[in-house]
Amino acid sequence: MRTQEKTEQPDDAAAGGEAPVTVIIADDDPMICQTMALILQDYSRGRIRVLDTCADGVQAVAAAERDHPDVMLMDIDMPAMDGIEATDRVRHVSPGTHVLILTSLSPQRTVERAVEMGAEGFVSKTDAPQTIIERILAVRDGEPQFNQAAQRQLLDDMASTRLNAREDEARGMLDSLPERERETVILAAQGMSNQEIAERMFISERTVKAHLSSASERLSMNRVQLARLVERAGR
Structure with a gap:
């Protein structure tokens, strides 16, 4: 588990009197964790603070239980425990944490399974920095975040389930x-x-x-x- 340095953030958020949204990133690719952390810290203008990065689902659950972040970005395919199971456990150990699935693909059934476990949306690793930031801020405020591809997959999964x-x-x-x-x-x-x-x-x-x-x-x-x-x- 690699804890991010508590670097000073621009004081846009502080000026508005609102505490930054706290985030933990879980992905087994250290480059993804590092890139995502830099994006959130450098582009959010102080609105987001990255608390930690995790390399697998077990670490993610432990970090959520310890730090209770506002939002967790959760990769799906990770060792020790995948992101779907980890999402379910995070929702138990830290009920106030909103989970966004961090992915580049939406395999069949992934969206429906993630939603069943408590995920509130998807963030693509290829999304523009501002889009990722907006999704994190919105989900913290209780707004589910599903792009068109995820919505389409969810509808397909639900139709398949009905059949x-x-x-x-x-x-x-x-x-x-x-x-x-x-x-x-x-x-x-x-x-x-x-x-x-x-x-x-x-x-x-x-x-x-x-x-x-x-x-x-x-x-x-x-x-x-x-x-x-x-x-x-x-x-």
Whole structure:
């Protein structure tokens, strides 16, 4: 863990009577930590003070618990503990700390997972210094900070989650049927006639009709709806 020197800041913030926003930077690349610290200290005109930099998630959690910064910039891919898990732990040990994910990419599910763990936005390592500073100041004031790419990814992740939930729900409904009824419904959904199902399952057509009727009553669905259920379940 590399503690930043408490260098004197320009007194723009002090002149306004407002204490600077305290920040901790967590990234396993020392060049990123150094560059980001310089950007925040040299371009913020005294509005931001970097307390510390950390090389992994474990250090980040310990630093948050010790210093309780206003904002933490958290990289995702770090050793010992990744930024997603570290975000969750930071929110427990320092509830007042706002976490911004520090990243150059937004892999699928990253945005949604980060939000679930308590992150309040994203900062790109390639953003202009003023943009990074504005995001830090805004998130300290309770304004979530998601750029267009992160917003788009979040919407995509949520849509994917809804689809997965619908699939899980459909599978659960199918699995609630007795085995022979379930098999009959799946074969019917594949377009087989009652006669073909009977031959396939070595039962009578009357039994096929009874299985389908029973499944319809159990799930309150007609044959077309049962076929859609099988489709949603991926069977």
